[in-house]
Structure formats: structure tokens, C-alpha cells
Amino acid sequence: MGEHLVCLTFDFDAMSGMIAKGLKSPTAISRGEFGAVAVDRILALLKKNAIQTSWFIPGTVIKTYPDHCRRIVDAGHEVGHHGWTHIPPTELTPEKEEEGLERGNQALFEISGKTTQGYRSTAWELSPITVDLLIKHGFLYDTSMMGHDHVPYYARRGDVVSDEEPIEFGDVTSLIEMPVGWHHSDFSHFEYLRLPNSVAPGLANAGQVLENWVHDFEYMKRTEPWGILTYTLHPMVIGRGHRMMMLEGLIAALRERGARFITMEEGALAFRDRANAV
């Protein structure tokens, strides 16, 4: 009997994502506020289904919504690092990136009383030094990269990427990578976003997204003896009616197919145990 695990993860960005994109007007801010409304809807659904999940929350959002964040912690969910602001590490100086890591860790410790184990980069892109900083600050895992869909792995540092020659892979580190993917993000499917130079159309039909997502679990179950499938959701996106119904449907369908829901920390530790046992 295999183990087919699912990590439901929530990036509670509130208005931080809008701000990081330079969208600071009242309506943009209010889109983020809706995330706080959605947090309680999601917590109720997770409680009803007795599911443990992982939440990644920028430090500025913890400060804005401390009560919501405490409710997440008190309900037994893991909380992880999601920057101080929502500015991607690639747009920060090394000093600012490290400062942000420290400020975010402080804010997390204040609401959870525990050392933070996991980090998820805003915009899912890492700077050349992120992996090193995460190791320096004692993180167990990162969850921002996409090298696999079913199985964690150890992250590399220091790849050399040139335009005209094959890539030179760097060294494997002790930092666990809990991989993610845009195909399992609600944001890329659902969020309608007009920016000066582009439009993200979003607004997919929820049933059609659900079908893809359930098939992905079926495929993992068929092809891997052990694996972890990770979905990334944002309260301000998934909180709308038809998408909350989709989330309910997803949980039911995955359970029906034998999924066990775990936090990312539990998944990372299970991966490490398996890797050490070999």
C-alpha cells in the first residue's frame, strides 16, 4: 500500500501582493482585504474536514491581521515564511533580503511561539543567495521551485547558467525543496489582473480546473509508490463562492481516492527520513 500525500497550502497575502505590484489605490487594497474575509471560510472548511495545512504569510500581513493569524495557528495549521513584504527576493538587495527574512521570522514567532521551518518565496523566484540565506537561518525546507511534481528533493546552490553553453549544475545542499507548480495554483487559473503591460485573464471554470487537479492525483497514485502533491491557494482568490465549492469538491475527491492530508513540515521530515533510510 503506497502513501499518497497531499499538502494543501495557503498564501495569505491580503493586500501585500497588490502593493508589491504598485497597486495601492482603494479598490486594489480592498481586493486584498477580501482575503481576510476568506480566511475564516477556509478555516471552517478545514475544521469540518479535519485537515492540517500550511499557511505562508508575509510579515506585514501578520502585523495587519494578527487575530486572523492567531486563529490559523490555534486551529493547528503550520505557518511559514513568505517574506516581510511581498516584493520578490530577486528585487531586493542581499541586505534587504536578509533583513526581511529576520523581520518575517520575528513576526511569525510572535504568533506561533515556534521556530519557522519553511519558506516560500513571493512570486516563486529565488535570488542567487536565497538558498544560502535559508540554510544560514536554519530553515528545514523551501517551497518555491518546480523541478518535480510528486517528490521533494534537495535544493542546489550556485548553478552557472550561460547563454551559449550547457548549464553547469552547482552543489546539492541540505535544504529540502518541497516543489510547487503554476498548474496547482489558484492564482494562475482564477485571478483576473490588469497591469499596464499585460492582462492575466484568469476566471477559469472551476469544474474544469478541478478535473485537471483530480487527474493529477490519480496519475501520481498510479505511477509513484510514495509521493506528495502540493496545491497552492490564496484566500483572496479561492474564497469566492464557486471556488470554495471547488475546494470542498477537491478535498472530497482526493479523500475518496485515498489521499492523506499533511502539513509541509510533516512532508519534509518524511522525505528526509526516507532519504536517510536508503
Next chain:
Amino acid sequence: MDKHLVCLTFNFDAMSGMVAKGLKGPTAIARGEFGAVAVDRILALLKKNAIPTSWFIPGTVINTYPDHCRRIVDAGHEVGNHGWTHVPPADLSPEKEDEGLGRANEALFDISGKATRGFRSPSWDLSPVTVDLLIKHGFLYDSSMMGHDHIPYYARRGDVVSDEEPIEFGDVSSLIEMPISWSLDDFPHFEYLRLPTSVLPGLANAGQVLENWIQDFKYMKQTESWGILTYTMHPYVIGLGHRMMMLEDLIAALREHGARFITMEEGALAFRDRENAG
């Protein structure tokens, strides 16, 4: 029988496409690495169904993943030239384009032991000299243009295209064109890609793409006495669970409708024989 042929083709780009777009951060690279994971999933599916296919692989990728590429060759699939890097020919000087063709051919010969018959331009974009260079390097066929959907043809060189006058068609060459189309390519349907000035939304429902792709074959069967339908897929796109399931279903459905699966080289030679006989 044997009149309605299908070419399943795979562009094993790994991270070369990202690098050519200037996306060199760890997550972008990781997305390409997933392609290598997917290669073995695809080879297993093709073996199970006993289907010969054609793979187009940039030279830098052959150097990064030589074992994966040898597995493709050893399983009996054709390998074709997909440039040295993934930079489109239209963005290279004629000298660089010529040099790239040669370097890539060398890398292909190292893994296959055979002269390469086919070329597919990265991003399906030819320069004014590509057709001449392909003839100079002794290629049998190109597979980058869209002038038909069911039937190969001989490529032209030297069209004169002006803004205010009708186009002046150039001369027909001896280079066979095995045409393709965006509508039968997994990339625009499925790949979610955020660039500074655009968003490619991707993330289609696999069942809906499958329906279009099967209808295309049925239409060819209804309207042509002989034809070749070509599907283009990328391991890092098609390799995700719900899309692998779609590929399985596609193969089954096409077979049920009487399709015979062939390599592009076989298709090009069959076209040439019919032309010479006709």
C-alpha cells in the same frame, strides 16, 4: 489503410527555452529540469503503445542530459536538430546560425551515430537564410512552418514581402516542409508564463484540448485520401499528470479511428515517394 498518419513529436527543451528568454533564476531552471523527469514517463507510455516518434533536442540539452537522450535513441525514436541553444534563428546572425546548426549536428551524431535528417526551429521562427542553410547542411526536411495542416510540401526560399505590394513568392526548393501548428502544440494551451510585458495564461482543461485534437484527426480522415497530422509536445509541459492522461487518451482515440503513428523522417520520405510517383 495507412493513409491517415500521425506524427507525435516532442521538443525536449529542458531549461534551454527559459535561458533563451533570459529567465535564468533557480525556479525557471527547475521548470526545465522537470522536462528530464517527464522524458522517462513519456518513453514508458510510447513503449507500452509501441509508437515511433520524433524528438527535437537543442545541442546544449544533449550535452546536459546525454543519458536521457541516449535512452530516447535506444528506444528507437528519431532525433532531430533543434538548434544549439533555444535562441530563434531570426535572432541570430547568419554566421551564428550556421555555426549553431553544425554544433548541434555534432552533438546529435554523438548520441545517434546517424546523420540528422530533420530540423525544427526554436519558437518556429525561421531567418531569411534558414532554408538555404538547411539545404547546405543536407537536411531532408524542416518542421517549423504552417502552410498546410494535413500534407507536407516543398519549402520556398527568398520570398519578397513588402508593405504595399502583393507578396512575390520565391523559388520552391528541394527541402521538404513537414508542417506544424500552434493549435496542435501543448505549449500555448498549457504553459503558464509570466514575462515583463505579457502573460501566457495556459492551464487549459485537458479534456477540452483533447476534444479539439481528436476532431482535427477526424476531419483529416473525412477530407483527405492521404495525410499526416503532426502534434508537438514538450516534456516539461505534457509531463504533468492530467496531461499525461490526456496523451494516453489521445493515442487510444487516434488508434481507434485508424491512425498509424510514424516518425517525421518516414513521413517526409513517404511524401517524397508520392511526389516522385505522382
